[in-house]
Structures are given as C-alpha cells and as structure tokens.
Amino acid sequence: MAAVATCGSGAGTTGSAVATASKSNVTSFQRRGPRASGTNDSGPRLVSIAGTRPSVRNGQLLVSTGLPALDQLLGGGLAIGTVLLIEEDKYNIYSPLLFKCFLAEGIVNGHTLLVASAKEDPANILQELPAPLLDDNSKKEFDEDVYNHKTPESNIKMKIAWRYQLLPKMEIGPVSSRFGHYYDASKRIPQELIEASNWHGFFLPEKISSTLKVEPCSLTPGYIKLLQFIQNIIYEERFDGSNPQKKQRNVLRIGIQNLGSPLWGDDICCAENGSNSHSLTKFLYVLRGLLRTSLSACIITMPTHLIQNKAIIARITNLSDTVIGLESFIGSERETNPLYKDYHGLIHIRQIPRLNNLICDESDVKDLAFKLKRKLFTIEFWQAEVQKGVSRATFLLDGPRKKLFPCLFQLLEVACIPWLMASSSIFKASNIGLSPSYVTNSGFFSASRFHF
C-alpha cells in the first residue's frame, strides 16, 4: 500500500513528525507536527489539533490528563502514542476519578473516546463523568459562539475581503480551547456534551458472547477482542493517518478500566503462576504498538495490588510508558495518623518515559499526596509537619528535661514516618538551579500546591 510505504518511515513517531523522511535531506531542524504523517505532503505541516500542545522539551505532542496538576508532574501532559498506567488504590475509590477526568477532558476538547470495561457499561461510565469548571472567559466564548451561530447578525457586507463572506460561519468547535481543565467531582457532566461527543464503548460481556474466530494464541479472549476492537476503530476512523484527505485530525482517547482483573478472564490476580501469565504483557505490548502508529493516548487502570506475582508487576511497569500509583490511606494506620490528617492518600510517580530524548522531565518532588475535597481533587507536595513550630534541631538542643520524652516521641514520629515512607530524596543535596518548567520551588520545607 502506498500509504504504508510512506508510513514506513514516518509512522511510529511519537508525536513529532519525521515528515519527508521518505525523501532525502532530513535535517534535525524539522518543524514539529503531529505524528502519523503518512501523507504525501511535500513538507512538514504544523497541524494543531484541539486539546493538544507540543511539549516544551522535545516538541512531543501532548494531551492533558484531565488534572492540570498531574500534567505538570508528567512534564506537561501525556504524550500521544503512549500508555498511562494507573495502579489502583486498594479499594478502587480514587482511581476511577482520574479515569473519568481523562475521559471528561476528551469530551471537553472534542476528542473521540473509546471506553472499555468489563464491569460497567461504558454508557453508564460516561454519565458519571465530572462536570468541567469553565471559568467565565471560556463560558463567555461558548455563549458567544452559540449566539453567533444562532443569530447571523454578522451579515455585514464585506467590501474588501468579500471572498471571506462566502466561507461558512465559524462552527462550534470544542467547548474550550484551553489545555487542561478543572473538574467538579460533585456534579455530572451536562448531557448535551455527551451527546455531542463521538464515543465508542466496549463492554466485555456483550462482546464476548459472539463467536471468536481467531487463532488461539496465549491471550485471553477478552484481550483479543479488545485489541481487535481498538484496531478497528483506529483503522475506520483514520487515526493512523492512512487517509491524507481528512481535513481535521482528531485524537482518540482510549480508557480501559480494571485491566487484569478477573472480570477480563485473566487469572494473574488470582493465581501466582497462572496458565497464561503472559497474556497481559503481550496485550500491553501489542496495544503500545497500536498506539505508536496512531494519534491516540490511552489510560489504563489496573489493580496491581491484587497481582500475586511481583515479577509480573515489574514487567508491566517496563512495558508501559507512564506509571502512576495511588495509595489511599483508607483502612491503613495512616488514616488516623495526625501527620496525614489533611490528605486522603499518596501519589507515586513510578515511571516517566524518555521519548525522543535521552532524559525526561522528572519532577524533583517525590513526596506527593492527594486529597479529594468536596469538589476538587488536589495534589500537593507532602511535608512532615513540624509540631508547634519548633524545628527538629532545637528539640535536640534545648528541649526541657521534663518534656524530654514526649518531645522525643514527637521527634521520632516526625523523623521516622518520613524516613519510612518518603523517598530518600530528603537527604539529597537540595536542588541547584531550578528550571522554570516546574511550578513551585523545591526544597523540602516549602509548601507548594498543585491546584487541580
């Protein structure tokens, strides 16, 4: 196929177009554009897709994860063509929220969604998406668009640029053109936004009942079906860039919920050495192959705390691009620990990919905690609170005798808990020369807030 031939060198990009790769004279000074430029263009085009922006570091095309705080921690956003793996918290309370924010961001930006679940009907998942908090400016934009669309009062005759009059009126694009929105977890997304969006659902109990006419390989049937479904959508809706005539490119956001749980037919959460222990890793590999050759980004939530074989978790982490772990305090002794009284859990950024680069944008801040207030989900830099404003050093030197033991206890509590749970970045030399891409200054004792 001619498209494949041009795709051969151009496809598989992760966000920046190596366009004209089929031609000679490829210099490193290329304008960055979206990947999958399997077109017959003569030169690289800087196509802007709603809801994406190029990365500051390497021109990678990024989409927002739905939480601006998380975007910053990941170096600007989630790169197109990559997988974001979320290791679920123990009772699966907070990870669905991240999952839904990702999907809601797709609806707000006008992206196409593909929701796959073995537990809930995707239509129900979409009904429960959080409502976007549109600030006044973008709300005004939205209202104005609606207004202009309804009352064609701009029928003023153009005298000089009369050709432009013949162009169609501006249509309502995505609701907001910003990158990254805030979501109100207590409200539901307006019904008209869902109806205006383009989404595909994969509900495993429905799909698995049909006959399976594929050769047996060691993937569970649910995974095979899901891969075929995803590949179908990518091919039919031209996310792989195979149709150069498509004038407006769009991004496909894939969300897979509870992958690896027994509901998908996989037994890695039940048995230590299951019959097909390679099923999930093969699935991830082929999925990543599909993503790398299309304009899509994927979020997967996985109950890794249930996986018996720890080696598989390491393999899964290696096969995914970005990995985030959520650890909620519910049911653990930290729930009543006064050090953690403001927070609901910890966020661990386990892996950030190095794409098109030798280095990645790792955040210096490793101790991150989240809390779900009534409406908003916030991620903050966690610090050990010092009791009553006295620093540790003065405890040691000037503590009065009779209060020595309670002081020591408090000192131990303050000193040991971070020792146990926080990373040893505490003891490292503090940062020298911060790059401006980080929102806050570092330093162990500064309170910084990532507002989401």
Added chain:
Amino acid sequence: MFVELNNLLNTTPDRAEQGKLTLLCDAKTDGSFLVHHFLSFYLKANCKVCFVALFQSFSHYNIVGQKLGVNLTVARERGQLVFLEGLKSSVDVFFQTQEEPHPLQFLREANAGNLKPLFEFVREALKPVDSGEARWTYPVLLVDDLSVLLSLGMGAVAVLDFIHYCRATVCWELKGNMVILVHDSGDVEDEENDILLNGVSHQSHLILRAEGLATGFCRDVHGQLRILWRRPSQPTAQRDQSLTYQYKIQDKSVSFFAKGMSPAVL
C-alpha cells in the same frame, strides 16, 4: 556516541575490537542511553548494523541518533542499518496472518516456541554480500531489549538459545560484535529474568551496568555505571578489571565522573 564513555572504555570507532559480546544491563534506572551510544558508535565505525528494536519506535532512535550525530534514515537507505521495529511489526503479525515466517512469529503461537525465525532474520541481515567490494567493516547485532522477549511469552532457555546461535554466527563466524540490553529486576524475584541475565553475563566480554543510586533520586547524579571487562585481550592484564563511575545525562551527551566528584557537589 559519548566521547567520555569512549575514553573510559578505551576505544574509538576506528580501532574497536571485534568478536565481542557486550552486555548492557540496568537496575532501577533506565540504561537506554547506552544503547544509543553503541548504535551511533558502530554506525560511525562504518559497520553493518542489525538492530532488533523491541522497545521503542524507529523515530525515537532516529531523533536521539540525530542528537548524537548519526542519521538512521539515511543509514537504513544506504543499507548500513537493518532495523526490525518490534512495536510496528507486532501489530502486523498479530492482526494479519503472514505468508512467510515473520521474525516475531511467536506472538501468534499459544505455546512458548523458539526464536528461530528471529535468528534467521538476523543471519539474513548480517550475512556478507558477495559484491566484491567490502563496504562495511564488520557486522554488529544490537538488541534492545531482551527482557521484552520474556514478557512476550518466550522462555529464558529459548532466549538463551537464540543468543547462543547469534553469538556463534555473528561473533565467531562473521567476526562481528553483539550488544544486548537486559533489565535487571533486582529485588523483584523474576526467576526467568535472572536466568537470562546470568546466562548472558557469563558469555559476555564487557558488561556495562547502569544502576540507580542506592540513596535514591538525585538531580545531579543520575546513576552509577559499572564497567566490567571479563576477558581482557592482553594476557598480561589483570583478570576481570572493573571500574565504577557516576554519570549525569544531559541533552546530547553524558558526563562521567568518579564517585562523589559530581561538579554540583564540588
């Protein structure tokens, strides 16, 4: 290629040794910068390179290679580089039946088979072309990375067999070099990975081990590199010479320094 690493290894593209197997392994950090180093090193040394890239896409290696001074697209067109892109090929293999055996045929098989098609692909790619003139100096096989094959269902023994066949062909018969990346799982008891790592370590001449710092994340020192020569070429040299350096990766190069001598600390 990183000039500082060349100095540490005491090689240049012009006078590199032949018939050697180099093992790159990483523990708790990302050792892929070593893969980029060797890829650009051997391309600059005018070798014929067969790159089995299972981990990332072609454009990733291309863009990083351009920062290091080699152009993979041009090399591929010239015939100097034979590139097997694992991610893209796996999609082709998985969704469509192939007529002739594909190097990644094992993806379609239910049981753990063997890596014979992959070996045939490597042998075909690196066999000397009887065109009379010798365009390339010697063949090189680069694999990034081998642990992915374990994740895809191959047994450790099958992968070790594949390495053995490749070594017999590339290193001994064709007098070329091999560079392989294997992840070290460390605390996690991944038995198959340990078997694979031990097996390849015993066969290798040079081991480059990138480790994360034991004390955790540091902004100025990204890790520690251990270099181990296992069978030194000169008979009078000591056995199993080993060196340890710490490194920091920058945008286009990597700087190495002795332990504790990071410029940020001094």
